[in-house]
Amino acid sequence: MRFNVELKRVVDDSYDIEIGHELSDKCVTDIAEGLFGRVKRIAVVTDSNVLPLYAEPIAERLRAAGFDTRVFTIPAGEESKTREMKEFVEDSMLSAGFRRDCAVLAVGGGVVTDLAGFTAGTFGRGVPFANFATTLLAAADASVGGKTAVDTPLATNLIGIFNQPKKVWIDIDTWKTLPRRELASGLSETIKHGCLGDKELFEYLEKNVERVFTCDTEVCEFIAEHNCRVKYDVVMKDEREAGLREVLNLGHTVGRAIETLSGYRLLHGEAVGIGMAAQARLGNKLGFISEENMRRVIALYERAELPVTIPGYIDRKELVRKLYTDKKVRNGKLRFVFEREIGDVVCFGGDKYGMEIAEEQIAAILEEM
Numbered sequence: 557m558r559f560n561v562e563l564k565r566v567v568d569d570s571y572d573i574e575i576g577h578e579l580s581d582k583c584v585t586d587i588a589e590g591l592f593g594r595v596k597r598i599a600v601v602t603d604s605n606v607l608p609l610y611a612e613p614i615a616e617r618l619r620a621a622g623f624d625t626r627v628f629t630i631p632a633g634e635e636s637k638t639r640e641m642k643e644f645v646e647d648s649m650l651s652a653g654f655r656r657d658c659a660v661l662a663v664g665g666g667v668v669t670d671l672a673g674f675t676a677g678t679f680g681r682g683v684p685f686a687n688f689a690t691t692l693l694a695a696a697d698a699s700v701g702g703k704t705a706v707d708t709p710l711a712t713n714l715i716g717i718f719n720q721p722k723k724v725w726i727d728i729d730t731w732k733t734l735p736r737r738e739l740a741s742g743l744s745e746t747i748k749h750g751c752l753g754d755k756e757l758f759e760y761l762e763k764n765v766e767r768v769f770t771c772d773t774e775v776c777e778f779i780a781e782h783n784c785r786v787k788y789d790v791v792m793k794d795e796r797e798a799g800l801r802e803v804l805n806l807g808h809t810v811g812r813a814i815e816t817l818s819g820y821r822l823l824h825g826e827a828v829g830i831g832m833a834a835q836a837r838l839g840n841k842l843g844f845i846s847e848e849n850m851r852r853v854i855a856l857y858e859r860a861e862l863p864v865t866i867p868g869y870i871d872r873k874e875l876v877r878k879l880y881t882d883k884k885v886r887n888g889k890l891r892f893v894f895e896r897e898i899g900d901v902v903c904f905g906g907d908k909y910g911m912e913i914a915e916e917q918i919a920a921i922l923e924e925m
């Protein structure tokens with residue numbers, strides 16, 4: 557006997573991204589007006605730095621609005637983006653009596669939004685979640701697009717799910733409390749977006765990059781908007797990374813490997829800066845980007861106070877081996893995404909954006925760096 561379990565799904569995962577100033581009240585109003593349907597219990601997930609700054613004030617307002625709200629806090633830093641910490645949040649939520657009738661509100665940077673989004677996706681087989689992004693990096697990249705994950709000792713982001721939030725609030729005012737090094741880290745993904753799909757953004761940054769460090773309102777609004785546009789344009793066309801979404805991986809083949817090998821001494825954006833310099837150098841050798849534009853890319857990263865060379869403590873041979881943990885590896889072969897000059901990527905036919913690269917080709921570049 558054979559049964560056919562017919563389960564066709566039509567899914568509408570659309571959501572709003574709101575960019576603005578002092579959005580905490582708006583976040584609470586949206587939830588009070590039914591963002592999570594009839595849910596009355598909210599698990600606010602945050603980290604130890606963001607807790608007093610933004611998470612606790614938001615939780616207070618949610619309580620005042622009648623929501624049974626608890627805050628679950630992880631220690632700040634990439635070291636917390638683990639399966640163990642996900643388990644800690646889940647167990648804490650269970651102990652606090654949370655079941656399927658709750659929603660998760662992530663308040664923080666990319667570590668928090670990645671971990672909380674993944675947790676929400678598996679807690680009680682899935683509860684709704686939303687992201688209140690408090691770093692430039694989360695605003696530029698992590699909080700938007702629905703990729704959620706945790707790191708493993710082998711490499712970053714290897715275990716996770718696609719899970720779209722109900723809403724993302726990008727509160728530019730929160731960047732004012734960010735350490736300078738974190739602003740630079742967020743600029744890394746911003747410059748990447750300029751390189752892969754927004755020449756106007758790249759040229760704007762060439763004129764204004766230093767003004768990001770003073771949190772100049774006009775500049776921050778400009779980059780927040782352009783970042784979102786680049787990211788959601790790609791995600792709307794290829795949510796599950798069947799092809800085009802790989803372009804968002806520009807600079808990440810080398811970047812992720814270095815991030816892991818540095819033992820997280822390098823921030824995500826810093827590692828991506830080195831990865832972007834590597835792809836530009838290799839791209840120049842392969843004829844995808846001129847010498848002049850390659851230099852412009854590297855110079856902009858340097859002005860954004862990001863590293864563009866490999867630290868001495870990273871073993872080059874180990875780095876080459878680590879490249880094979882990249883998600884783009886197919887049939888044991890390394891694949892790279894390349895920018896075409898500034899503001900575009902190289903397409904290798906159809907929706908193929910990754911190019912097979914021989915180990916010696918990239919090893920030679922890494923030796924130079």
Ligand SMILES: NC(=O)c1ccc[n+]([C@@H]2O[C@H](COP(=O)([O-])OP(=O)(O)OC[C@H]3O[C@@H](n4cnc5c(N)ncnc54)[C@H](O)[C@@H]3O)[C@@H](O)[C@H]2O)c1
Pocket residue numbers: 603604605606609632633634637664665666667668670690691692693694697698699700701702703704705712713730731732733734735738741742824
């Ligand atoms: N899901 C995706 O598509 C995607 C894309 C890019 C990056 N990421 C992930 O994002 C993570 C990096 O994100 P991140 O740079 O935001 O890291 P993060 O969340 O660790 O935040 C950086 C630091 O800033 C602190 N902080 C956060 N907001 C603050 C504020 N407003 N004021 C003062 N301090 C604040 C945090 O406590 C932390 O110490 C990485 O894990 C990376 O893999 C995910």
